[in-house]
Amino acid sequence: MDITIVGTGNMGRGIGTRLVAGGHNVTLVGRDLDKAEALAGTLRSGYPGARVTVAKPGEGLTNGLVVLALPYAAALDFARTNATALAGKTIVDITNPLNGSYDGLATDPGTSAAETLAVLLPDSRVVKAFNTTFAGTLVAGNVAGQPLDVFVAANDDAAKAAVLQLVADGGLRGIDAGKLERARQLEGLALLGITLQMPLGLGFQSAWRLVA
Numbered sequence: 347m348d349i350t351i352v353g354t355g356n357m358g359r360g361i362g363t364r365l366v367a368g369g370h371n372v373t374l375v376g377r378d379l380d381k382a383e384a385l386a387g388t389l390r391s392g393y394p395g396a397r398v399t400v401a402k403p404g405e406g407l408t409n410g411l412v413v414l415a416l417p418y419a420a421a422l423d424f425a426r427t428n429a430t431a432l433a434g435k436t437i438v439d440i441t442n443p444l445n446g447s448y449d450g451l452a453t454d455p456g457t458s459a460a461e462t463l464a465v466l467l468p469d470s471r472v473v474k475a476f477n478t479t480f481a482g483t484l485v486a487g488n489v490a491g492q493p494l495d496v497f498v499a500a501n502d503d504a505a506k507a508a509v510l511q512l513v514a515d516g517g518l519r520g521i522d523a524g525k526l527e528r529a530r531q532l533e534g535l536a537l538l539g540i541t542l543q544m545p546l547g548l549g550f551q552s553a554w555r556l557v558a
């Protein structure tokens with residue numbers, strides 16, 4: 347599958363790694379093309395044969411699935427600016443809308459970043475995923491030898507199934523977390539995970555895993 351990732355930072359690398367590991371083609375959109383090229387090189391060298399291309403903002407949005415690997419505020423801006431280009435596409439929201447002191451969420455009670463994005467993109471299929479997995483663990487694909495759980499929430503079943511398949515292709519376990527409204531809990535879960543890193547000395551190398 348051809349997938350676009352907007353953002354070439356830590357999560358662009360983490361999700362890009364899992365996508366090329368799964369045999370998918372990735373277009374990296376970055377405002378700094380040198381940085382995008384460097385990440386493309388990293389992904390290609392980790393997975394020889396991987397097809398990774400780069401594009402600047404305003405381009406590279408022709409693929410049917412677009413991952414927004416941007417800070418929350420930038421993702422909202424991107425959605426406002428590119429709503430027409432993103433219409434009809436599956437948009438993966440990975441954001442954690444942290445407040446300025448990183449100890450709470452900037453979203454209003456009773457909603458979520460994903461639902462806010464969906465309001466801005468009424469003609470797109472917004473899927474919440476990857477917000478509870480730290481970037482370094484995505485590069486590794488596991489923590490302590492255990493594949494990561496990726497919680498996926500969306501209102502559109504086909505879009506959610508496509509993202510769950512990408513997760514599985516990348517060697518991770520996808521968990522259908524229900525409708526997009528579940529993003530409220532997923533964003534809270536990620537916040538809790540972030541606040542635990544320092545006191546427990548986890549170094550962002552931990553993961554939430556559902557054990558039955």
Ligand SMILES: NC(=O)c1ccc[n+]([C@@H]2O[C@H](COP(=O)([O-])OP(=O)(O)OC[C@H]3O[C@@H](n4cnc5c(N)ncnc54)[C@H](OP(=O)(O)O)[C@@H]3O)[C@@H](O)[C@H]2O)c1
Pocket residue numbers: 353354355356357358376377378381415416417418420440441442443476477478479480481482550
């Ligand atoms: N890091 C994690 O472990 C983790 C885990 C789960 C979810 N998340 C979420 O994933 C998202 C990305 O996090 P990250 O760790 O990848 O951040 P990051 O390493 O700082 O990368 C952010 C990317 O967004 C770009 N960007 C920043 N501000 C922008 C703007 N105003 N307009 C356009 N592009 C902009 C940056 O471009 P430049 O490189 O040019 O600055 C960079 O490519 C965030 O929403 C975060 O909450 C992160």
